[in-house]
Amino acid sequence: MVHGEIWTVKDLFVYPNEYIYWTIQIVMYPFMTGLVAGAFVLSSLYHVFGIKQLKDIARFSLVFSFALLPVAMIPLQLHLQHPERGIQVMLTPHFTSAIAAFGIAFSTYGMIVASELWFVYRRHFVETALALKVKRNKSLPERGQYFLFSVLTLGAWDISTHALEKDEKAVKILATAGIPVACLLHGYAGFIFGSVKANALWTTPLMPFIFICSAVVSGIALCVLFYIVAMETRKIVIAWKRKNDTSLPSPEEIRTVEMHEVTMTAKYLIVALLAALGLELLDLLFRDYAKFHSWEIVRSLIYGQDFVNIFVIQYGLGNLVPLALLLLPRLSVKRAVVATLLVLVGVFMMRWNLVIGGQAFSASFAGYMHYDLPLIPHDIETFKEGLLGALLVGVLPFIFFWGLNKILPVFKREDSVENMSN
Amino acid sequence: MNRRDFLKNSITVIAGLSVPLAALELINPRKLLADKVEGSKIRWAVLVDTQACAGCGFCVKACKTESEIPYEANITRTWVERYVITRQGRTYVDSPKGGRDGFTSDRIDLGGEGFQNIEPNDIEKAFFVPKLCNHCESPACAQVCPVGATYQTGDGVVLVDRKRCIGCGYCIMACPYGVRSFHPVHKTAEKCTLCYHRITKGMKTACVDACPFGARRIGNLRNPDDPVTKTIMSGRVGILKEQYGTKPQVYYLALSREVK
Numbered sequence: 001m002v003h004g005e006i007w008t009v010k011d012l013f014v015y016p017n018e019y020i021y022w023t024i025q026i027v028m029y030p031f032m033t034g035l036v037a038g039a040f041v042l043s044s045l046y047h048v049f050g051i052k053q054l055k056d057i058a059r060f061s062l063v064f065s066f067a068l069l070p071v072a073m074i075p076l077q078l079h080l081q082h083p084e085r086g087i088q089v090m091l092t093p094h095f096t097s098a099i100a101a102f103g104i105a106f107s108t109y110g111m112i113v114a115s116e117l118w119f120v121y122r123r124h125f126v127e128t129a130l131a132l133k134v135k136r137n138k139s140l141p142e143r144g145q146y147f148l149f150s151v152l153t154l155g156a157w158d159i160s161t162h163a164l165e166k167d168e169k170a171v172k173i174l175a176t177a178g179i180p181v182a183c184l185l186h187g188y189a190g191f192i193f194g195s196v197k198a199n200a201l202w203t204t205p206l207m208p209f210i211f212i213c214s215a216v217v218s219g220i221a222l223c224v225l226f227y228i229v230a231m232e233t234r235k236i237v238i239a240w241k242r243k244n245d246t247s248l249p250s251p252e253e254i255r256t257v258e259m260h261e262v263t264m265t266a267k268y269l270i271v272a273l274l275a276a277l278g279l280e281l282l283d284l285l286f287r288d289y290a291k292f293h294s295w296e297i298v299r300s301l302i303y304g305q306d307f308v309n310i311f312v313i314q315y316g317l318g319n320l321v322p323l324a325l326l327l328l329p330r331l332s333v334k335r336a337v338v339a340t341l342l343v344l345v346g347v348f349m350m351r352w353n354l355v356i357g358g359q360a361f362s363a364s365f366a367g368y369m370h371y372d373l374p375l376i377p378h379d380i381e382t383f384k385e386g387l388l389g390a391l392l393v394g395v396l397p398f399i400f401f402w403g404l405n406k407i408l409p410v411f412k413r414e415d416s417v418e419n420m421s422n
Numbered sequence: 423m424n425r426r427d428f429l430k431n432s433i434t435v436i437a438g439l440s441v442p443l444a445a446l447e448l449i450n451p452r453k454l455l456a457d458k459v460e461g462s463k464i465r466w467a468v469l470v471d472t473q474a475c476a477g478c479g480f481c482v483k484a485c486k487t488e489s490e491i492p493y494e495a496n497i498t499r500t501w502v503e504r505y506v507i508t509r510q511g512r513t514y515v516d517s518p519k520g521g522r523d524g525f526t527s528d529r530i531d532l533g534g535e536g537f538q539n540i541e542p543n544d545i546e547k548a549f550f551v552p553k554l555c556n557h558c559e560s561p562a563c564a565q566v567c568p569v570g571a572t573y574q575t576g577d578g579v580v581l582v583d584r585k586r587c588i589g590c591g592y593c594i595m596a597c598p599y600g601v602r603s604f605h606p607v608h609k610t611a612e613k614c615t616l617c618y619h620r621i622t623k624g625m626k627t628a629c630v631d632a633c634p635f636g637a638r639r640i641g642n643l644r645n646p647d648d649p650v651t652k653t654i655m656s657g658r659v660g661i662l663k664e665q666y667g668t669k670p671q672v673y674y675l676a677l678s679r680e681v682k
Contacts, residue, residue, distance in 0.1 A: 002497045003604040010533040013515040013682065015553075015600030016501045021591040081589020081609040085569075088588055094570035099592055102568070197666055198562060198598035293665070363600045364682035366515055367533065 003081065006382065007374055012367035020359045020371045023385040025079040027355045028393045030189045030211065031218070031348055033072040035397075037186040038219010038272075039065035040113065040178055045268065047116075047175035053264040060230075060410045061223040062120065066113050067401035073106065075393050078384045098192045109178070109185045116174040118154070119167045121408050125152040126159045148407070186215040193354065200294030200365075201301075201358040206283050213276035218347035220269045224262055225340040226398075228333055231257045234411065262336050266326045273343065277319050280350070297365045301357060305368065310353050318346015462576035465643040466616055468630075469650045469659070470552050471675040474637035477502055477550035479524040484632030486522065488617060497603035498522065499614040500554040500629050505680055506530060508544045513680045525550070551681050552638060554629065555580060555601040555614035556662065556670030563593035563602060563613075572611065578643075578671060579618050584610045598666045616640070643671075 004019030039061040045051050046058030077083050090103030129149035132142055156163075187208035193199075194207025235256055242248045284302070287295060302310055325339040356371050374386030383389055405411075423431075485500045486493055502521030506514040516531040529537040561580045564572045571586035572593050582593075587610035594602040594611065605612040617627035621640065625631075630638045641650020653659070653675070660677030661670045674681075 002495050002606045003609070005496055011535055012532055013503075013517075014533060016517055016520040017497050017594075017603035018600045019603070021594050021604070076590075079590070081591075081604055082587065085586070085588040088569045088586070092569055094567055096564075097566045097568040097592065099566070099568035099590065192592075196566075196595050198596055363598055364515070366513075366682050370534075 003381070007372045007385070009370040009372060010362075010367060011370070012362075013364055014362040014367035014369055015364055018362055018369065020356065020369055022355055022359060023079065023371065024356075024373060024387070024390045025075040025385055025393070027348070027351045028075040028390050029072065029079075030186075030193075030355075031351045032068060032075060032393065032397075033186050033189050034211065034215035034218045034347065034351075035222050036065050036068040036072050036109075036219070037182040037212070037215040038217065038221075039068060039223050040109075040182040040219070041216050042220050042223050042265065042268070044175040044179050044182075047171055048179065051264065053260050055261075056258055057223060057227050057261045057265060059120065060227055061219070062113070062117060063404055063408050063410050064223060064226065064397070064401055065219075066117055067404050068397045069110055069113065070400065071393060071397045074396065076102075078389055078393070098188070098195055101188060105181075105185045105188050109181045112174055112178045112181055116171055116178065117408060118152075119170045119174065122153065122156060122167055123159050123164060124409065125149050126157055129153060130157075152407070183212050187212045193358070198363060199358050200292070200298050200361075202354070204283055204286075206279055210276065210279045210283065213272055213279055214347050214350055216272040217269065217276050217343060220265055220272060221340040221343040221347070224265050224269070224336060225344070228257050228262065228337055228340075230411070232333075257333055259331075259333065262333070263331050266331055266336060266339075269340075269343070270323065270326050273319060273323055277315070277323075294365060297361045301361055301368075305360065306353060306357050309349060309357070314346050314349040314353055317342055318349055319343075322346070462578075463644050464577040466557065466578050466621065466671070467641055467643045467650065467654060468554065468557075468616075468627075468672045469639045469641060469653055469675065470672060471637045471639075472549055472551050472678070472681075473676045474635045475502065475550040475552055475633075476635055476637075477504055477521060477525040478634065479521045480632040480634060481552060481629035481638060482520050482522040484628040485614075488620075488628035489615070491612070492606055495606045497606070497612065499601070499612070500552065503551045503553060503682070504530070504548070505551065505678065506540055506548045507546045507680055508540060509546045510544070511546075514538060514540065515682060521550075547678075549678065551674070551677075552629075553599070553601070553662075554672060555616070556599055556668065556672045557614075557616055559669030559671060560667060562596040562598070562666070562668055563611075566592045566596040568592065575618070579616045579621075580613070581615055581618060582611045582613060584608050587611050598663050598668065599670075 002019070004021050004023075007023065008019040010018075042054070043058040043060075043062035043065065046054040077086050080086050089099060090107075093100035093103060095101070126149075129146060129152075132138065132146040132149065135142065138146065190208035190211030193202040193211075194204055196202045235254060238248055238254055242250065287298060322339040322342040325335050325342075328335075359369060359371070361368050374382035377383035377386050377388055479502060482498055482500055482502060485491075486498065489499055491497065491499065496519070498520035500520070501517050502525075503515055503517045504521070504525050508514070514530040514532075518531045528542075529539055532538055557578055557580050559578070561572070561574055564574050564580055567573075567587075568590060569586055569588055571583045571588070572580065573583065574580050584605075589604065589609055589611070591604070591611075594604075602611055602613045604610070617625075617629075620627060626640055627638075630640050639650050641648040641654070643651050643654065645651055646655075654673050657675065659673040659675055661673060662677075662681070663670070
C-alpha cells in the first residue's frame with residue numbers, strides 16, 4: 001500500500017497520486033511551535049515590559065517553553081519517510097526552500113531560550129552547588145547533583161549583588177531579542193504553508209501573521225492552564241503527604257494560584273485572541289469577496305463538509321465562548337480553566353482545519369479527500385501518523401517539564417532558595 | 423571605370439551585401455531562441471494530442487513496467503483522464519487505476535460516491551487526456567525541496583535523487599498537477615523521469631513508444647527542425663494551469679476548457 005492510502009477516502013475526481021500526505025503530525029507541528037512561541041512571549045512580558053504581576057507565571061512559562069522546544073521538532077521527524085535523513089535539512093540545506101531555514105530559526109531560538117534560562121537560574125545553580133559542596137558524606141546522587149550544578153554554573157560562581165544585576169540585564173536583553181525570534185520561528189511555520197501556491201486554502205500572505213497571533217493565544221492559554229493545574233496538584237499532593245509528615249507546610253501556607261496573575265494574563269489572551277480572530281475572518285472575507293478560481297471548491301469545503309469543524313468548534317467553541325468567559329467580570333479559577341481549555345481546542349482545530357482541510361480537496365478542484373485518523377495502530381505508520389503518535393507528542397512536553405523542574409525549580413520562591421543555601 | 427576598378431567595386435558591393443545577408447541568417451528567430459538560452463543544446467518537451475488519444479492505457483502500462491513501480495500500487499507516473507460532458511453542461515471525470523487497464527466500461531467512477539451511468543444520447547462530448555509530469559521551466563517542487571533532492575537537469579528534466587530525499591512531502595504539496603507521490607518501496611518522492619535513462623541514449627520514452635495512436639510525442643525545443651518543436655512553435659497548443667507560473671513543458675493539442 002502506498003503512503004497515505006490507508007487513511008484517505010476519495011470522492012469524485014481526485015488525481016491518482018493524491019492522498020492525505022500531511023497528517024496529524026503536521027497538525028501537531030504548528031500547534032507545538034505555537035505553544036513554544038506563545039509561552040516565550042508570555043514570559044517576556046515580565047522580563048521586557050516589567051509587568052510585575054506576571055513574575056511567577058513568567059518563570060514558569062520560560063521553563064515550559066524550553067520543555068516544549070524539542071517537542072516542536074518531533075512531529076516533523078515522525079512524519080518523515082526517511083527520518084534518519086532528517087538532519088540533512090540542517091546540514092545541507094537547500095535555501096530556495098522555506099523548510100531549509102528551519103535549522104537556523106529553531107537553533108537560534110533554542111540558544112536564546114537556553115541562555116536566558118541560564119541567566120535566570122544561575123544564582124540557583126551556584127547556591128545549590130555551594131550548599132552541596134560544604135555538605136559532608138555526600139551520597140552518590142548528591143555527588144552527581146553537585147557535579148551537575150557545578151557544570152551548569154559554567155564557572156561563573158560570582159553571585160554578588162552587582163553580578164546578579166548584570167544577570168538581570170542580560171535576561172532583559174535576551175528576552176527582548178527572543179520576542180522577534182519567537183515570532184520568526186512561528187511566523188516562519190506559517191510561511192511554510194502560506195507560500196504553497198498550489199494549495200488554494202493555504203496560499204495567503206496573511207498566514208504568518210495568523211500563525212503568530214494564534215501562537216500567542218495558544219501559548220498563553222496553555223501556560224495559564226498548566227500553571228493552575230500544577231499549583232492545584234501541588235496543593236493536593238502536599239495535603240496528602242502531610243497526613244504522614246506534619247512538618248510539611250499546610251495547604252494554607254504553601255503558595256497557590258495567584259488569581260491576579262491569571263486575570264492579568266487573561267487580558268493579554270483576549271487581545272491576542274481578538275487579533276487572531278480578526279485576521280482569520282479578514283482572510284475568509286477576502287476569499288469570499290475576491291472569488292478566485294478556487295473559491296467554488298474552497299467554499300463548498302468551508303460552508304459544507306468542514307462547517308462544524310470550522311464554525312462550530314473552531315470559531316464558536318474555541319474562540320467566541322472563551323472570549324465571553326474571559327470578558328465576563330469576576331474571573332474565577334474554574335472559569336479560567338474552562339476558557340483556556342476551549343482556547344486550546346480552538347487553536348488545535350484551526351491547525352487541523354488548515355492542514356487537513358487544505359488537503360481535503362483535490363488539486364483538480366473536482367473531488368474531495370477525507371482523512372480517517374487511525375485510532376488503533378497496526379503498523380509503525382499508523383502509529384506515527386495516528387492518534388497515538390499525536391498523543392505521544394502531546395504528552396512529551398509535560399514529561400520534559402517534570403524533568404526540567406528538578407534542575408530549574410519553577411515553583412520555589414527566591415527566599416526558599418536562600419533558605420536552602422543556609 | 424577601368425576593369426581593375428570595376429572588380430574592386432564589385433567585391434566591395436558583394437562583401438557589403440553579404441554582411442547584412444549573414445545578419446539575416448543570424449537572426450532567424452527560431453534559431454535565435456534556441457541559441458539564446460545558455461547551456462544545453464537540448465530542452466525536452468512533450469506534445470500530447472488529446473484528439474488522438476483513445477484511452478487504451480498502453481502508456482500507463484508501459485510506464486509502470488519501465489519505472490518498476492509495483493504494478494498494483496495505486497500511484498502512477500503517468501495517467502489518462504476521461505472527460506464526459508453532458509448536454510446539460512455537467513462534466514464527469516475519472517481515471518480508475520490511472521486508466522491503466524483502458525476505459526472498457528461506460529460507467530464513470532466517482533470514487534466513494536459509486537458509479538455514474540450516462541446515457542449515450544446525453545453526451546455532448548467526450549475525450550481522453552493523458553497526463554504526466556510537466557517538467558516545468560520553473561518547477562515549484564525543486565524550489566521547495568529542503569535538501570535539494572529534487573533538481574532540474576540541464577536539458578530541463580526534473581528528477582529526484584532517492585539517496586537524498588528525506589520524504590517530507592513538501593514537493594508533493596507544491597506540485598499543482600498532482601504528479602508526485604511516495605514510492606511504496608523506496609519511501610522517497612516519486613515522479614516521471616521522462617525516461618531519462620532512455621532519452622539520453624537517443625531512445626524515446628516508454629509511454630511515447632507504447633502509444634499506438636501517436637498521441638504522445640517527445641521533442642527537443644532547442645532544435646528548430648524537430649517536428650515536435652515545429653508544432654509547438656507554430657501550432658495552437660495549450661498548457662495546463664498556467665496561472666501557477668511554473669511554465670509547464672508538456673504541450674497539448676486541442677486542449678478543452680474542461681480539463682482539470
